[in-house]
Amino acid sequence: MKKSRLIIIFIILMLIILWGTIIYKLSDMNTTNSNGHSTDIISILLEKGLEFTNDLGITDSHPSETKIDHAASLLNSPMRKVMHASVYFVLAFLIIIVINMLLKNKKYIISLIITIILCFFFALGDEYHQTFVSGRTGQFKDVIIDTTGALAGTLFYGTYYLAYRIGKK
Numbered sequence: 001m002k003k004s005r006l007i008i009i010f011i012i013l014m015l016i017i018l019w020g021t022i023i024y025k026l027s028d029m030n031t032t033n034s035n036g037h038s039t040d041i042i043s044i045l046l047e048k049g050l051e052f053t054n055d056l057g058i059t060d061s062h063p064s065e066t067k068i069d070h071a072a073s074l075l076n077s078p079m080r081k082v083m084h085a086s087v088y089f090v091l092a093f094l095i096i097i098v099i100n101m102l103l104k105n106k107k108y109i110i111s112l113i114i115t116i117i118l119c120f121f122f123a124l125g126d127e128y129h130q131t132f133v134s135g136r137t138g139q140f141k142d143v144i145i146d147t148t149g150a151l152a153g154t155l156f157y158g159t160y161y162l163a164y165r166i167g168k169k
Contacts, residue, residue: 005101008101009098009101009102012094012097012098012101013098015094016091016094016095016098019087019090019091019094020091020122022087023087023088023091023122023126024126024129026087027126027129027130027133027136028129028133029133030133030134030135030136031134031135031136032135034136035076038076038079038080038083039069039072039073039076040072042071042072042075042076042079043068043069043072046068046071046072046075047068050062050063081142081145084142084145084146084149085145085146085148085149085152086149087146087149088119088122088123088146088147088148088149088150088153089149089150089152089153089156090153091119091122091150091153092115092116092119092149092150092151092152092153092154092157093153093154093156093157095114095115095118095119096111096112096115096153096154096157096158097157099111099114099115100161105161108158108161108162111154112154112158115150115153115154116147116150116151116154119146119147119150120143120146120147120150122146123142123143123146123147123150124143126146127139127140127142127143
């Protein structure tokens, strides 16, 4: 294997370790902190989104802080599930790149299967880890959501990869 290829694999492996650490650190927050952080982020996004659309003249909406907080609390649960899927989308994307490089881009289906299995077991471990965090529970439905995000990440990579290969020919 070429030295440059090994360096790229090493860098992506370090990114995978960093990303996995971030996932576990986020799972290590107790329920109050976790919900509070996500609700705060959603409130900020709502406020900034309204400011942006108001400045562009698309909207002329100036809801009270109470209404924004209420909207953020309603959006909190579904947005948390979207974030579950999103972080595993990124994890799977990084993993499939490394596996494809190790297999020299010859066995895409095997790369996809290995990636999904690795992400599934990582999600299981993450949910199990949450059972030891105050106020958190491990939920199998979150493992399914995480694995679905991983599947989307591998399919996104696969679409790009196949388009690249077709374009190269």
